[in-house]
Amino acid sequence: MISPSESTPLADLDEWEDDLLLRYPEEKPKDEFRDYDAETRPGVREFYRLNHRYQTLDFVRKKRAEYLPLTKRRMTVWEALEYLNTLVDDSDPDIELPQIEHLLQTAEAIRADGHPRWFILTGLIHDLGKILCLFDEPQWAVVGDTFPVGCQFSDKIVFHEFFADNPDSGTAAYSTPGGIYEEGCGLDHVIMSWGHDEYLYHVVKDKLPDPALYMIRYHSFYPAHKEGAYDHLMNDHDREMFDWVRKFNPYDLYTKSTERVDVEALRPFYDELINEFLPGKLSW
Ligand SMILES: [Fe+2]
Numbered sequence: 114m115i116s117p118s119e120s121t122p123l124a125d126l127d128e129w130e131d132d133l134l135l136r137y138p139e140e141k142p143k144d145e146f147r148d149y150d151a152e153t154r155p156g157v158r159e160f161y162r163l164n165h166r167y168q169t170l171d172f173v174r175k176k177r178a179e180y181l182p183l184t185k186r187r188m189t190v191w192e193a194l195e196y197l198n199t200l201v202d203d204s205d206p207d208i209e210l211p212q213i214e215h216l217l218q219t220a221e222a223i224r225a226d227g228h229p230r231w232f233i234l235t236g237l238i239h240d241l242g243k244i245l246c247l248f249d250e251p252q253w254a255v256v257g258d259t260f261p262v263g264c265q266f267s268d269k270i271v272f273h274e275f276f277a278d279n280p281d282s283g284t285a286a287y288s289t290p291g292g293i294y295e296e297g298c299g300l301d302h303v304i305m306s307w308g309h310d311e312y313l314y315h316v317v318k319d320k321l322p323d324p325a326l327y328m329i330r331y332h333s334f335y336p337a338h339k340e341g342a343y344d345h346l347m348n349d350h351d352r353e354m355f356d357w358v359r360k361f362n363p364y365d366l367y368t369k370s371t372e373r374v375d376v377e378a379l380r381p382f383y384d385e386l387i388n389e390f391l392p393g394k395l396s397w
């Protein structure tokens with residue numbers, strides 16, 4: 114059993130993303146010898162310890178069976194945004210922004226750079242899968258870097274050493290580089306650790322262009338898009354699409370601002386955008 118304290122080591126979900134900025138700063142720090150481990154907050158370390166301990170192939174299969182029939186809710190995109198916004202964090206009201214603002218800031222930055230409308234929409238919705246938290250999922254099953262399960266955990270995954278406590282590390286069939294997968298099988302055949310990326314992908318698949326679906330499904334797959342791991346599981350289409358995942362990443366990481374977003378002023382533009390690609394109520 115997982116105790117309640119084990120479900121919330123982070124002060125809030127954004128603490129994981131703040132930590133990503135430590136690992137992947139926008140500007141390379143002058144001091145090349147920065148010690149990431151020493152700078153990482155204890156809650157983040159504990160978060161990864163739990164994530165790496167509990168994300169097993171068996172756990173992911175259970176979560177997929179529970180969520181992927183998409184029978185939890187019927188909500189429009191804007192209803193999901195408002196629902197996610199009830200996850201407001203009160204630990205640091207001056208800095209932490211409601212989730213809706215992170216999504217609008219991401220989308221607005223993509224829009225300002227003149228990207229296609231589906232790309233802007235991707236920015237707006239990419240974290241909606243975090244509503245998993247409101248279904249009482251522990252933080253380590255909602256956010257965090259994602260990685261394949263059912264094969265060897267790459268040493269490129271942050272806090273790789275914590276995988277020693279994952280039962281799959283002691284399972285021979287899951288411990289080779291390919292594990293249960295065939296080399297070059299393509300990521301669509303690979304089961305990823307459970308979290309907000311995979312969940313939202315299933316809500317919107319078939320409704321958005323392929324690059325958008327890759328951005329949504331793999332935006333937290335830092336071991337691959339930032340560290341180059343797991344190439345042996347990819348096919349050429351994955352490699353091509355990961356250029357888009359990498360194009361998306363800076364908008365996700367580096368657009369957080371304390372400047373408030375005027376949600377009501379932006380609403381008409383985004384209502385029209387949502388209507389164009391994802392009209393009406395979606396199954397969640
Ligand atoms: Fe995300």
Ligand SMILES: [Fe+2]
Nearest residue numbers: 215239240365
């Ligand atoms: Fe995000």
